[in-house]
Amino acid sequence: MTRLAIFDVDGTLVDSQGDIVASMTGAFQAVGLPVPARAAILSIVGLSLDHAMVRLAPEADTATHDRMVAAYKAHYQELRVKAGAASSPLYPGIREAVEALAARDDTVLAIATGKSRRGLLALLENHGWSGLFASVQVADDHPSKPHPSMLFTALAETGVTAERAVMIGDTTYDMDMAGAAGLSFLGVDWGYHPPALLTGAAEILSAAAQIPDAVLRLTGEPA
Incomplete structure (x- = not known):
């Protein structure tokens, strides 16, 4: 059976915490918001990105959250391409x-x-x-x-x-x-x-x- x-x-x-923290840092910097503490970023690992952004930046509007998601994905892909499996x-x-x-x-x-x-x-x-x-x-x-x-x-x-x-x-x-x-x-x-x-x-x-x-x-x- x-x-x-x-x-x-x-x-x-x-x-993947190194790339997650770096990518989230890039996402917050892209919209001019202060970067959360590392512990806060790791606490949302597992959530879908749209939910993660709302959790980490509740004061931001939907358009800003969308920009953050796009920036995160771009940073993460760049890191993955550079490092391969080591990423x-x-x-x-x-x-x-x-x-x-x-x-x-x-x-x-x-x-x-x-x-x-x-x-x-x-x-x-x-x-x-x-x-x-x-x-x-x-x-x-x-x-x-x-x-x-x-x-x-x-x-x-x-x-x-x-x-x-x-x-x-x-x-x-x-x-x-x-x-x-x-x-x-x-x-x-x-x-x-x-x-x-x-x-x-x-x-x-x-x-x-x-x-x-x-x-x-x-x-x-x-x-």
Whole structure:
């Protein structure tokens, strides 16, 4: 019986905080607003960009938010083109953990991310992961996390039931999205939200090597 492991990207698979902070800095400078603190910027990782801008600059109007989103995307793309895979490096052990799950005949993988499709596909190509994920859900096609639309679509596309699926992520947005969709949630402690906030997690992992066994436990079979 097939199981589904759905991964968040930023703060879970890749450490993209350098490019995120630099791009958000560029977005605020582009419209003449003071740049938020690094902690504030990282707190919105996982949200779609339009929601992130409203959260970080609530005093700005819609037109300004739109300019900020465009500036952010332009900065991020420039950084990605310059650095390639080094722009958003995989966390230690992530490649081995993800590819171990992908190698199982009874397991399919998906992604649910606040990134754009263009940005995500470039990232996957940079890391040699094009085609590895059976379902790819991005901000272009869904309401922002924690709305469960991404997860419902991933379940529908793969034909897996919620009881046989697990969401793996680092933020409360991932956790709340999983809860709204009726999925188990695996938290990771190396991302951008403090692990203490991940109160709805079935488990909180401290190493990528723990992911495969935890996915098997939470989807109804022993490791």
